Every structure is written in structure tokens, then in C-alpha cells.
Amino acid sequence: MADLSINCGGIKSPNPFWLASAPPTNSGAQIQRAFDLGWGGAVWKTLGETIINVNSRFWSLDYGPTRMMGFNNIELITARPWDTNIREIIETKKKYPKNAIIVSLMIESKRESWQKAVKEVNDTGCDGIELNFGCPHGMSERGMGSAVGQVPEYTKMITEWVKEVAEVPVLVKLTPNISNVAVVGRAAAAGKADGISLINTVNSIMGINLDNFAPYPSVDGKGSHGGYCGPAVKPIALNMVSTIAKDAEIGIPISGIGGIATWQDAVEFMLLGASSVQVCTAVMHYGYRIVEDMIDGLSNWMDEKGYKKCTDFIGKALPNIKDWSDLNLNYKLVARINSDLCIGCELCHVAAWDGSHQCIDLEMGNGHRVPVINDPECVGCNLCMLVCPVDGCIQMVEVPTGKKPMSWHQYQAELAKNPKCEPPGYIEH
Amino acid sequence: MIKNLAPKLTDAEYEKNFADINPPFAPHNSKMEANRCLYCFDAPCTRACPTHIDIPAFIKKIASGNMRGSAKEIIDANILGMSCGRICPVDSLCEGACVYNERDTEAIEIGRLQRYSIDWFYENWDKTKHMFKAGKANGKKVACIGGGPSSLSAAFYLAQLGYAVTIYDKNDKPGGLNTYGIARYKMSAAEALKEVKLVEHVGVKFKQKCEIGKDVAIDKLTKDNDAIFVGVGLGETEDLGIPGEDLSGVVDAITFIDELKHKKLRDVRIGRRVAVIGAGNTSVDAATQSKRLGAEMVMVLYRRSEEEMPAYEYEYEIAKKDGCVYYFLTAPKRIVGKGAVEGIECVRMKLGEPDASGRPSPEPIAGSEFILECDMVIKSLGQKKRGDFAKKVLGLKTDGRGRITVDEITMQTSKPKFYAGGDCVNGGREVVNAVAHGKRAAWAIHKKLSGEDVDLDGLWKNETIRRKASTAEHQYA
Numbered sequence: 047m048a049d050l051s052i053n054c055g056g057i058k059s060p061n062p063f064w065l066a067s068a069p070p071t072n073s074g075a076q077i078q079r080a081f082d083l084g085w086g087g088a089v090w091k092t093l094g095e096t097i098i099n100v101n102s103r104f105w106s107l108d109y110g111p112t113r114m115m116g117f118n119n120i121e122l123i124t125a126r127p128w129d130t131n132i133r134e135i136i137e138t139k140k141k142y143p144k145n146a147i148i149v150s151l152m153i154e155s156k157r158e159s160w161q162k163a164v165k166e167v168n169d170t171g172c173d174g175i176e177l178n179f180g181c182p183h184g185m186s187e188r189g190m191g192s193a194v195g196q197v198p199e200y201t202k203m204i205t206e207w208v209k210e211v212a213e214v215p216v217l218v219k220l221t222p223n224i225s226n227v228a229v230v231g232r233a234a235a236a237g238k239a240d241g242i243s244l245i246n247t248v249n250s251i252m253g254i255n256l257d258n259f260a261p262y263p264s265v266d267g268k269g270s271h272g273g274y275c276g277p278a279v280k281p282i283a284l285n286m287v288s289t290i291a292k293d294a295e296i297g298i299p300i301s302g303i304g305g306i307a308t309w310q311d312a313v314e315f316m317l318l319g320a321s322s323v324q325v326c327t328a329v330m331h332y333g334y335r336i337v338e339d340m341i342d343g344l345s346n347w348m349d350e351k352g353y354k355k356c357t358d359f360i361g362k363a364l365p366n367i368k369d370w371s372d373l374n375l376n377y378k379l380v381a382r383i384n385s386d387l388c389i390g391c392e393l394c395h396v397a398a399w400d401g402s403h404q405c406i407d408l409e410m411g412n413g414h415r416v417p418v419i420n421d422p423e424c425v426g427c428n429l430c431m432l433v434c435p436v437d438g439c440i441q442m443v444e445v446p447t448g449k450k451p452m453s454w455h456q457y458q459a460e461l462a463k464n465p466k467c468e469p470p471g472y473i474e475h
Numbered sequence: 476m477i478k479n480l481a482p483k484l485t486d487a488e489y490e491k492n493f494a495d496i497n498p499p500f501a502p503h504n505s506k507m508e509a510n511r512c513l514y515c516f517d518a519p520c521t522r523a524c525p526t527h528i529d530i531p532a533f534i535k536k537i538a539s540g541n542m543r544g545s546a547k548e549i550i551d552a553n554i555l556g557m558s559c560g561r562i563c564p565v566d567s568l569c570e571g572a573c574v575y576n577e578r579d580t581e582a583i584e585i586g587r588l589q590r591y592s593i594d595w596f597y598e599n600w601d602k603t604k605h606m607f608k609a610g611k612a613n614g615k616k617v618a619c620i621g622g623g624p625s626s627l628s629a630a631f632y633l634a635q636l637g638y639a640v641t642i643y644d645k646n647d648k649p650g651g652l653n654t655y656g657i658a659r660y661k662m663s664a665a666e667a668l669k670e671v672k673l674v675e676h677v678g679v680k681f682k683q684k685c686e687i688g689k690d691v692a693i694d695k696l697t698k699d700n701d702a703i704f705v706g707v708g709l710g711e712t713e714d715l716g717i718p719g720e721d722l723s724g725v726v727d728a729i730t731f732i733d734e735l736k737h738k739k740l741r742d743v744r745i746g747r748r749v750a751v752i753g754a755g756n757t758s759v760d761a762a763t764q765s766k767r768l769g770a771e772m773v774m775v776l777y778r779r780s781e782e783e784m785p786a787y788e789y790e791y792e793i794a795k796k797d798g799c800v801y802y803f804l805t806a807p808k809r810i811v812g813k814g815a816v817e818g819i820e821c822v823r824m825k826l827g828e829p830d831a832s833g834r835p836s837p838e839p840i841a842g843s844e845f846i847l848e849c850d851m852v853i854k855s856l857g858q859k860k861r862g863d864f865a866k867k868v869l870g871l872k873t874d875g876r877g878r879i880t881v882d883e884i885t886m887q888t889s890k891p892k893f894y895a896g897g898d899c900v901n902g903g904r905e906v907v908n909a910v911a912h913g914k915r916a917a918w919a920i921h922k923k924l925s926g927e928d929v930d931l932d933g934l935w936k937n938e939t940i941r942r943k944a945s946t947a948e949h950q951y952a
Contacts, residue, residue: 111511308539332514338532343541350543437503 048348049355050341052086054322055241055299056215057174059086059146062312062356063340066303066324067092067150067176067219070334072124074134078141080334084341087146089243089324092123092178093131093163094152094190105252105263107278116278117327118252120263120270122184123152132170139171146322148174148217151208152181152190160204161211168213175212177205177239179230180221180246183272192246195221198233205237215240217301222279222286223249231290235298242290243301243324245283247273276327280305284318288367291319307336309343316356317363371454375470378445379426381406385416387439392417394430394440402429425472476723478815479747479850481769489740492767496660496793497561497587505591509538512583515574520585523572525911526553530569534588546596547606549589553914554631555624555670557597558653559907560590561662564756564787568907597669609678610637615924618643618700620687620869623651624906625706625897627674628913629920634677636921636929638701641680643691649681651708652898653906655733658760660767664736688868697892702920705869705879705888705895706913709858709903715752719810719819720854728753728761728855735764746850748772750819751799752807758855759790762799765853773799774847778806778824778837806837808844810852818848861899869893878902885919886912894920 050061064087065071065080072091080088099122107116124131139147149167153160167175179195186193194200201218208216218234220227222245234242249271252262261269283304290296302320306312307328315323328336353359383394383406395417398406405423408415417430431440452460452470460467484492500508512534520530528549536545549556565571565586573582596603615638619626622644630640648654653667675681687693696703712727714720724746735743745768751761754777766773775794777784780803784791794801804824811818823843826835862877872880872889879888879895886894896912898904922928 310540333516335516335532336535339536339539339541339544342544342547343536343539346541346543 048345048353050086050345050348052321052356053299054301055174055217055239057087057146057148057217057241057322059173059322060144061086061341061344062316062320062322063337064088064146064148064301064322064324065329065334066326067148067178068326068330069121070326070329073126074138077138077147080329080337081138081142081145083334084337085145085334087148087173087322089148089150089176090124090131090135090172092150092152092181093128093167094123094178094185095154096127097122097125097185099125100265102263102265105272106276107252114276114327114331116250116252116274117276117330118250118263118272118274119247120183120265120272123150123178123181132166135167135170135172139173146173148172148176150176150178150219152178152185155189155194155200155204157207160207164208164211168211172214174215174217174240175208176217176219176243177208178219178246179204180219180244181273182221182223182247182249183270192221192223195219195230195246196224198229201230202233202237205234205239209238217241217243219243219246219303220286220290221246222282222304226289227286228289228293228296231293231296235296239298241299241301241321242296243303244290245279245286245304247275248279248282250274275305277305277307280311284314287315287320288318288364291361291364292367307331309340309347312340312344313347313359314363316360318367319361319364321356321360369455373453374451375454375457376447376449376452378447378472379428379442380421380424380445381419381426381430382441382443383417383419383430384439384441385411387436388416389436389439390414390416391435393433393435397429397433402427406430476815477744477746477850478724478812478817481745481747481771483741484769486741488769493660493740493764499594500584500587500591502591505537505588508584508588509534512538513574519572519574520569520583523568524553525568525905525907526559526914527911528552528556528589530585530589533592534583534585537588537592542592542595543603543606545592546603549592550596550607550673553907553910554628554674555653555906555910556589557593557670558624558657558662558667559910560586560588560593561666562657563905563907564789566789567787604673604676607635607673607677610635612639613637613925615639615701616641616699617702617704617920618696619704619706620696621651621706621708621897621899622646622649622681622683623706623708623897624653624909625913625916626651626704627653627671628910629704629706629894629896629917630679630913631674631677632914632917633920634674634679636917636925638921638924639680640678641682642674643682643685643687643696645684645686647683649683651706655736656729656757657736658732658764659735659740660764688864693868693870701892701924703893704913704916704920705865705871705893705899706897706909707861707864708898710861710864711859712854713856713859715807715810715854715856717807717809719812719816722810722812722816722852723814724812724816724850725810725852725854728757728853729858731853732757732760732764735768740768743768745770746816748849749774749851749853750807750847750849751775751853751855753777753855753857754801755785755855755857756787756790757857758853759786759794761853761855762794763797765851766797766799770851772849773797774802774849775799776802776805776807776819776821776847778804779834780804780826783834802847804837806839807852811846816850816852818846819852820844820846858898858903860902865895865899871895876902884915885922886916887919 052062067089077088103121106114109115181191185191218239260267300320301322302315303324312323395406405420434440514531533545533548569585570582617640619642649671749765749770809820823840824837827838830836860877862873865871894916897909
């Protein structure tokens with residue numbers, strides 16, 4: 047069996063699966079139960095000043111029969127007293143010395159306040175500190191959370207304050223509510239952070255009640271923008287994780303967060319450079335027990351691929367993430383429809399006809415209409431395959447063209463030498 | 476000899492009639508179905524399964540693409556998971572307990588998903604078999620008497636704990652009723668033997684054509700082993716106890732089903748008109764397969780009414796769809812014929828006061844006799860208990876109905892070294908019940924011989940999870 051243990055910026059845990067700072071890590075009793083079921087680490091629900099929460103805090107985006115494809119919250123940081131949390135952190139760490147406990151902090155932007163908090167946390171025996179520069183709701187209006195993470199200078203400054211006194215590794219948790227996440231990532235690295243966690247939640251309004259016009263989740267008929275997460279945000283998170291991982295100026299370990307619900311999701315984040323992953327929404331949906339399949343699935347996958355330890359594959363997909371201008375313009379795909387599997391819904395036809403390149407015709411065959419690809423018109427876009435309800439019915443097949451690979455960048459270089467050179471790719475009608 | 480033989484069918488007809496009654500999922504559909512599972516906590520399906528397979532867990536693993544983990548989840552709880560996926564009365568067990576039933580939605584097709592997972596396991600045998608292996612030898616020996624589901628189960632779990640286990644079985648092939656007694660359109664003998672291969676793979680030894688008390692003395696067996704598991708199942712089919720039972724063309728259901736499994740279908744002789752006596756699940760197997768072999772008329776005779784009929788609703792539906800005709804409140808009085816069966820004389824019955832079993836007792840209506848013409852009579856009145864064997868050969872206590880008396884939790888018999896399970900204990904129930912018995916006996920034997928309390932039962936695992944999750948106390952069904 048493969049060795050699943052990881053080291054993320056100096057924080058070690060028996061497996062890469064951590065609970066993200068959120069309701070599932072609200073208390074020692076919860077976290078201990080989670081560790082019993084296999085979670086490798088937990089980021090404690092953010093500690094900070096005493097807060098008061100609203101009632102009605104969560105809402106979900108259901109898609110067809112799928113519940114909680116996206117999830118949002120307007121809950122603030124922990125509502126439990128500072129001292130209670132500190133006491134439970136000490137107790138939990140003593141009971142579970144091998145599991146990682148990371149204390150999440152969100153403090154008013156004053157050097158003394160931050161350093162006082164960090165010094166107290168130093169003494170708990172915890173394995174790391176995570177600076178919550180990410181929450182987009184509530185606390186940001188008070189100059190904390192994403193209000194810090196959206197300003198690189200603040201991010202660097204507070205990270206430096208913390209690093210001056212911290213005796214354990216410090217992760218900086220970034221907000222996705224910014225146009226270029228790498229800028230803040232560089233600020234965290236410049237502030238000497240030991241690692242970066244991302245993404246925190248995406249700013250969102252979940253919907254509006256059509257009868258009383260109240261937004262969801264509604265508090266006495268009113269609502270506020272909240273933090274969006276769950277499977278729906280995974281692609282956004284994967285992009286941001288790879289952006290941080292590929293940035294030459296950053297170069298510190300990553301804890302990946304955003305819509306992770308299965309071992310496969312986790313592997314994707316790790317392939318893009320995350321050394322640990324954090325999970326919340328899936329646990330809020332199904333409970334801590336989901337970690338069993340995450341561990342089992344990851345371990346089976348590693349055995350199958352011959353990976354002995356996580357570092358054997360962390361970051362392995364990064365070289366495949368390119369700028370668009372480096373993609374091969376001479377690579378040609380066409381769709382192939384297996385008419386034996388076709389059930390006759392004609393979704394591929396209408397999708398191509400109205401939504402893409404008018405390249406699927408309907409012809410009579412076997413007594414009913416069957417979709418047929420008009421090869422010269424097919425631009426290899428995947429749309430028909432994506433809408434087809436039958437797995438394997440439409441496949442994208444590479445067509446050898448005999449042309450050597452050429453990207454936009456290469457074409458520009460070629461043009462500079464020879465203004466009459468043949469353009470790569472294909473003429474579209 | 477059968478008076479009027481039904482005409483033979485074409486090969487294509489045999490193939491169609493005996494094709495898999497519940498064909499497997501295509502991969503695409505299995506994923507769709509797996510994703511429909513709500514992943515209930517402390518799930519009712521798991522509680523309804525006698526072997527307590529963690530059903531939501533194995534289904535989620537199909538959904539997440541962790542096929543290896545999914546198969547392990549099932550086999551760890553039920554060594555005959557493949558058979559059970561095909562033959563379990565799921566409507567009365569896991570699928571009947573699915574919470575979707577409560578909101579008038581189709582229950583998750585648990586049986587077919589289980590089959591999908593385990594079929595994958597056996598299709599990839601060379602890559603998957605290493606997931607199970609013999610435990611480090613602990614120097615202790617266990618004998619299993621009988622080669623059916625309960626013994627396979629006890630042997631499989633004990634071998635993984637390091638015991639040297641030998642199964643003594645009087646049949647030619649191992650597997651007991653799983654190999655010999657399942658209707659052909661539900662599961663073939665070759666499929667049943669795949670699971671035997673897994674039991675063999677973890678180091679269990681099989682001694683076939685070996686009868687205890689005849690080929691091996693019970694004293695020697697007792698002396699040579701640290702524990703003995705008795706899974707001897709049931710005996711022959713009960714007699715009708717009426718004149719004409721010895722006529723040619725009278726067969727018992729178990730022999731008939733067995734013949735069907737091991738012969739070419741074309742070589743099985745079947746009458747034009749067949750009467751099946753009794754209306755349990757075995758009777759359905761006999762009646763439907765008679766029809767599928769080409770019998771023109773199949774009549775099922777039962778002395779009580781539809782209400783009291785022991786067959787599962789699902790089984791009864793198969794028989795009805797196949798065109799079998801049910802004669803309720805009808806009892807056989809005499810089989811008529813010269814040398815070979817020509818007909819069966821029956822009498823109409825009415826229901827009276829409840830009898831010892833709690834069901835209304837059938838009483839004949841005087842003067843209501845009539846004769847049904849038939850060429851073949853299949854007896855399906857249930858099987859004889861093996862109380863005599865248990866008492867005289869093994870020296871075990873039995874109850875008034877010939878079933879071996881055991882402790883409900885540990886499956887320990889009146890002789891401390893002996894444990895028992897399966898049909899010889901419960902009088903004849905499902906394969907899944909036998910597997911649960913075998914597993915529980917393995918747990919108890921191990922606990923007694925090693926002092927160690929291992930989690931061999933999904934029940935235990937779930938209980939642990941539940942305790943850790945600090946939910947309210949539940950009672951298990």
C-alpha cells in the first residue's frame with residue numbers, strides 16, 4: 047500500500063485530507079470524531095474577535111436532481127469564546143499527536159493584536175497557523191478577511207507581523223475575489239509565508255424569491271452577498287491553484303481548496319501542485335465518513351499507477367498547463383458518431399446546428415433519422431460529445447494531417463522571418 | 476419414463492428462455508444509478524441486509540470510480556456478494572428498505588449495482604485477487620462440515636485470520652445449493668464456482684465426496700480440530716405421502732433444478748403437462764423452468780390460498796408471467812397412472828382455524844375431488860431437516876422441528892467446540908442468511924480461540940461509526 051503521508055510547508059499529516067476551516071471544525075469534539083474516521087488534518091474554524099451571527103446562513107444551488115452542487119454561507123468566524131477554542135486545541139492535539147491541527151486566525155489589522163494572538167496559538171502545540179485573508183462576507187466590511195486578501199500590501203504586511211513571532215509554519219489563505227490571484231500569492235511569499243491555501247469562497251448571491259423578492263439565504267426578508275463553494279467552484283479553484291503553482295516568484299507549497307468531494311478531485315488538485323487538500327461542503331452534505339473512500343480510492347489509484355508516495359505525483363500535470371498561444375494549431379479532431387449506440391435524441395444535431403458549426407446532418411438510416419458528421423465542417427469542438435446522453439456514442443478522433451505542430455507563438459516567429467509563410471490550422475466556414 | 480414428452484425447442488429458444496433474468500448494468504447506467512444513491516447515514520438498506528454490507532459506501536465507490544474499494548467493501552462483509560447480487564430477494568431486504576420507497580420513487584437497484592461491482596472484481600481476477608489473502612498461520616485448525624454458503628463464509632473469514640480450514644463436502648462440486656440449487660436463469664454453476672475459487676485462494680482446503688460419519692469419523696474430526704462449523708443444509712424433499720408417488724414421472728424439485736444446471740437443456744426430459752406441488756420459492760424455480768423447457772401447461776397446486784403462499788411476490792410474478800397456472804386451495808390426494816404419471820387427483824380445500832404455524836389450517840371439502848391430467852409431477856414441499864444427522868452423528872441438540880439449536884449471537888451449538896449455521900439452523904432461508912451465520916460463527920470462533928474481538932460484521936463497523944458520530948441509540952432489525 048502506498049504511503050499517503052504529506053508535508054505541506056512543514057505541516058505533516060498521515061494523509062493529504064484536511065478539513066477546511068468551517069462549521070465541520072467548529073469544536074474539539076467534532077475534530078476528534080473526524081480524526082477517528084481517518085481525516086489527516088483539520089483547520090480549526092477561524093478564531094478572532096467575538097462575533098454575533100445571523101439566523102439563516104446557508105443556501106444551496108441545486109441542479110436538476112443534484113442537491114448542493116453549489117453552496118453559500120454568510121456565517122462569520124467562530125462564535126465560541128477564544129479560551130474555549132484554545133483549550134480544546136490543546137486537548138485535541140494531545141490526544142491526536144499524529145494528525146495536523148492548523149489554527150485559522152482573523153484579527154483586526156493591528157500588529158500588537160495579531161502578534162498577541164499568534165503567541166497564544168504558539169503555545170497550543172498546533173502544527174500550523176492559517177491566516178484567513180479570504181472570507182468575502184461580513185468580516186470584510188470590518189477590514190478583515192478578503193479586505194486584506196484583496197490588497198497585496200496588507201497581505202505582505204500582516205504575514206510579516208505573524209512570521210515575526212510564529213513558532214509553527216504559517217499558511218496564507220487567499221480569496222478568489224480578485225482579478226489576478228498570483229499578485230496576492232507573491233505578496234504572501236514576500237511576507238515569508240510557509241505556504242498558501244486557496245481558494246476561499248467566491249462572492250455570490252444564490253437567488254431571489256419571486257414572491258417577496260428576498261434574496262437567499264434570507265434574514266428577515268433581506269440578504270447579503272456570501273461565500274460560494276462546493277463542486278461548482280472546483281474549476282475556478284483548479285485554475286487558481288495552478289496559477290500559484292506555476293508562478294516563478296511564489297514557489298511555496300499549496301493546500302488546495304474548492305469543491306473537493308472525492309479522491310479523484312483531490313488527485314486533480316495534487317496533480318496541479320497542491321500538497322494537501324481541504325474539504326468542507328462535501329462533509330457538510332454527507333459527514334466525516336466520506337474520507338474513507340478518499341483514502342481508499344487515493345491509495346488504490348497510487349498502487350495502480352505505481353506511485354509509492356504523494357510527492358511522486360504532486361505537480362505532475364503542471365507542465366501540461368500552457369498559455370493558449372503555446373497550443374498546437376495543427377492538431378485536428380473530428381467527431382465520430384456510433385449510430386448503433388445512438389438513441390435518437392438529436393441533441394447533438396441541434397447543439398451543432400444552433401450552438402456550434404452546423405456540422406451534424408440528419409440522414410435516414412435503419413428506418414429512423416441518424417446524425418451524421420459533415421467532416422469538412424467539423425471543428426473538433428467536443429460540444430456534440432458533451433451533450434450526448436450515451437457514454438461512448440460520440441467520440442472525438444484525431445485526424446493525422448501531416449503538418450508539423452505549430453502554435454500561435456511559433457507562427458508569429460515564423461512570420462517575422464517569412465511574411466508569406468503558410469498559416470497553421472484550418473479555414474473555418 | 477414420461478408418458479407425453481413436451482416437444483424439444485430450438486437452440487435459440489433455449490438460449491432465450493434461460494438467459495439472465497436480470498441482466499447486468501452497462502457501465503454508464505451503473506454510474507447513473509450509483510449517483511442516484513442518497514448515501515444515507517446509518518442506512519436502512521445496510522440494516523436490512525443480514526450480512527450488513529455497507530451499501531451506501533460501496534455504491535459511492537462505484538460513483539467515485541474506486542471499483543477495487545467497492546468490491547472489497549462488499550466481499551469483506553459477504554463472501555458470496557456476487558451470488559447475493561443476483562439471487563437475493565432484494566425487494567424484501569435492502570431495496571425494500573431504501574428510503575426512496577418512502578417518497579414514492581424507485582428504490583436504488585442495489586442488487587444490480589452489487590453485481591456490477593463484483594463482476595468487475597472477477598473479470599479482473601489477476602489484478603484483484605491479491606486484495607484477499609490467507610492470514611499469518613496461527614497453528615489452529617477448523618473443519619467445516621458441508622460445502623454450502625454458510626461453510627464457505629465461515630471458512631473464508633477464518634482463513635484470512637490465519638486458521639487452517641478444511642471443508643468436508645459430500646457433493647462432487649463445492650458450493651452446496653449455490654452451485655446446485657439456483658434456477659439457471661438466475662445464476663450458472665460456473666458463476667457460483669468463482670466465489671469458491673476466492674475461498675480457495677485464501678487457503679481453504681476442500682475435501683469433496685467426503686461424508687462425515689462415513690468417510691471421516693466424527694471423533695477424529697473433533698480431536699484434530701480446534702473448532703468445527705456445521706453447515707450441512709437440508710436433506711431431501713419432503714414426501715407427498717400419497718398413493719402413486721412412486722410412479723415414473725414423479726420427481727422432486729431439488730433434483731430437477733440440479734439436473735437443469737448440469738445437463739444440456741435439450742437433454743432434460745419434460746412432460747407436456749406438469750403439476751408442481753407446493754408454492755414456495757423453489758416451486759417457482761421448478762414451475763418456471765418447466766415452462767421455459769417447453770412444457771405446454773404448468774399447474775402449481777397449493778393447499779392454502781394466495782395470501783398464505785410462501786413464495787416472494789417477485790418470484791410469483793415470474794411464474795405468472797411465464798404462464799404458470801396456480802390452483803389455490805387444492806391438495807393432491809393420489810397420483811394416477813399405469814407405470815407412468817397420467818394425472819393427479821386433487822381435492823378442494825377451505826381455510827379453517829389457525830394451526831401451530833399461525834396460518835389458517837386447510838380442510839378438505841368432501842366430495843370435491845377432481846382429476847388434473849398431467850405427465851409429470853414435481854414435488855416442492857420443502858426439504859427435510861437434518862435433525863437425525865445432527866443428533867446421531869454429531870451429537871448436537873436440535874429443536875422440535877429438527878433444526879440445530881444454537882446461540883443466536885455466536886452460533887455455538889450444545890457442544891462448545893461445534894458451531895452451526897445456514898439452513899440446518901434456520902430451517903431453510905436465503906443464501907445471504909447463511910453467509911451471515913457463517914461470518915458470525917467465524918467471529919465467535921476467533922474470539923474464543925484467540926481472545927481477539929475483530930470486526931467481521933458490517934454491523935460492528937456501523938456501530939463503531941455510529942458511536943463515534945454520537946447519534947441516538949438505534950435498535951437493529
